[in-house]
Amino acid sequence: MATKSQPQLTLQGAHIALAAAQSHAKIIGVPMNIAIVDASTNLIAFERMDGAKITSISIAMDKAFTAAGHRVGTHTYKDAVWPGGPAYGIGNSNGGRFTTFGGGLPVKDAEGRVVGGIGASTGTPAQDQEVVQAGVDALEKVLRGEGKEGKSKL
Known part of the structure; x- marks a missing residue:
C-alpha cells in the first residue's frame, strides 16, 4: 500500500480539550498558556489565559x-535527562523544542492512536x-461517546 489514512484531531476536538484544561486551570487558580497540536505537531488551537506568563x-x-x-507525556523524561542518564541531551534535539518536564500529553483516539498533543505552561x-x-x-470522554458533542466529528 502506498498511502495510509490517519485519524485527525479536529478543531472541535481541540476546543473540547482546551475548554476542560482552562476550567481546571481556573479551579487551581493558575492562569495558563494552553496549546493543542495535531499528530503532525502543527498547532490547531492556543489560548493564553489572562495573567499567564508571556515567557x-x-x-x-x-x-x-x-x-x-x-x-x-513530557513528564516521562524527568529521570532520564540528567547527566549520565539515557536521554541526556535530548532537550537539545528538534531545534531545542524537545521538552522534558511535566505539562505535555499526547491525545489518543479510541483505538490508542496519537492524533495530537496538548501542552500547558x-x-x-x-x-x-x-x-x-x-x-x-x-x-x-467524548470519544467514548459520553459527552454531549458525540464522537462523530472528532
Whole structure:
C-alpha cells in the first residue's frame, strides 16, 4: 500500500480539550498558556489565559509538540535527562523544542492512536500536568461517546 489514512484531531476536538484544561486551570487558580497540536505537531488551537506568563507561550507549544511527536507525556523524561542518564541531551534535539518536564500529553483516539498533543505552561510542572490531563480526560470522554458533542466529528 502506498498511502495510509490517519485519524485527525479536529478543531472541535481541540476546543473540547482546551475548554476542560482552562476550567481546571481556573479551579487551581493558575492562569495558563494552553496549546493543542495535531499528530503532525502543527498547532490547531492556543489560548493564553489572562495573567499567564508571556515567557510560557512557547513552552506550552513545545510541550504539545513533544507529546504528539514522541507519543508520550513530557513528564516521562524527568529521570532520564540528567547527566549520565539515557536521554541526556535530548532537550537539545528538534531545534531545542524537545521538552522534558511535566505539562505535555499526547491525545489518543479510541483505538490508542496519537492524533495530537496538548501542552500547558505557567504553573509548576505538576500543575501544568494536571491541566493537560483535564483536557485529555474531557476529550477521551467524548470519544467514548459520553459527552454531549458525540464522537462523530472528532
